[in-house]
Amino acid sequence: MEWTDKACGKKNIIFVGESGCGKTELSMNCAVELAHKVCGEKVVNLVDMDQTKGIFRSRDHEKSLRADKVSLICGEHFLDTPVVPHGVLRLIKGEEFINVFDIGGNEIGAITMGQFAEEIKKTESVVFFIINPFRILSMDEGHIKTMIDKIKDYGAFENFEFIANPNMGEYTDADTVSEGMETLNFLADKLGIKFTMVTFPQWLKGKTSQEDVIYIKRYLEYP
Secondary structure, three states: OOOHHHHOOOOEEEEEEOOOOOHHHHHHHHHHHHHHHHOOOOEEEEEEEOOOOOOOOHHHHHHHHHHOOOEEEOOOEEOOEEOOOOOHHHHHHOOOEEEEEEEOOHHHHHHHHHOOHHHHHOOOEEEEEEEOOOOHHHOOHHHHHHHHHHHHHHHOOOOOEEEEOOOOHHHOOHHHHHHHHHHHHHHHHHHOOOEEEEEEEHHHOOOOOOOOEEEEOOOOOOO
């Protein structure tokens, strides 16, 4: 499976979820693949809308993204806090652009997209909601249900495509993802949702029996 299987033909691709679920890593991977697939036809932008944390941001990888034909869009900082980039509405509406949005964690991050909700609804768009069962607020259906509802309301989103991302960074191995997928499938049944995508670190390719996986290159460095 590839990102284009779900994002092909979409103008705005939006990544949301709990803080630390993997939005930045997945959005960077998605943007790079799209840039290589549609190069010469559209400009692929990675729009850094993460207003909730000061580390592990896509804006810190501009040089690498540029080398992969991705245009990074980000705002300036105010007292080390990032602000919403200028010209987002033009990107959303411009026919020459494909936009991948890296949204800050939880409902606070979703607020940044709510102001553009009506324009996004006029375009072919998809909103990916990432669930990582190893994050503290994603270990039971109650917390996840609350987060889904809040992000949907605050961001004025209509529907989500759910991504299963059982990931513990560099400590992720075959046993980790097996345990994570067991938890995620249990939670999906409880929540009445379906995972349309599964993402594993690329070093696990060929080492698990899970089918239809997108393997993720690691961009972010952790202390």
